[in-house]
Amino acid sequence: xxxxxxxxxxxxxxxxxxxxxxxxxxxxxxxxxxxxxxxxxxxxxxxxxxxxxxxxxxxxxxxxxxxxxxxxxxxxxxxxxxxxxxxxxxxxxxxxxxxxxxxxxxxxxxxxxxxxxxxxxxxxxxxxxxxxxxxxxxxxxxxxxxxxxxx
Numbered sequence: 001x002x003x004x005x006x007x008x009x010x011x012x013x014x015x016x017x018x019x020x021x022x023x024x025x026x027x028x029x030x031x032x033x034x035x036x037x038x039x040x041x042x043x044x045x046x047x048x049x050x051x052x053x054x055x056x057x058x059x060x061x062x063x064x065x066x067x068x069x070x071x072x073x074x075x076x077x078x079x080x081x082x083x084x085x086x087x088x089x090x091x092x093x094x095x096x097x098x099x100x101x102x103x104x105x106x107x108x109x110x111x112x113x114x115x116x117x118x119x120x121x122x123x124x125x126x127x128x129x130x131x132x133x134x135x136x137x138x139x140x141x142x143x144x145x146x147x148x149x150x151x
Contacts, residue, residue, distance in 0.1 A: 054135055064132075072136065093120075100144055108141075
């Protein structure tokens, strides 16, 4: 019984100040985590020059669309615009594949390398066959919106 009273006293000694501190802080939520900028990935030259071996045909694009919807859209958005449902919640910074500049800055080989190795918060895609990754890249290329004419 003495041990129980001693344990209770120790518990109260730590619990009461902690409860008091949390009440003093009011109902303010904790500050959001700071988003660290992602370092630019260095893709080996040989990978940059890899060509997509999958023919650019409607069946491959459709397969890529289905995979993108189930594997990528939660972060990259259904339209590939970088506005997926997890972006705000997890404070992610993801590229918009609809942006012509984003599309021009990477080769298919670079996208394949990034998919396979991961980048920043995005984990490496190790569950899919290479063919599936290439099909997703074919689909990603269809998301590009037309460049705006310059005035």
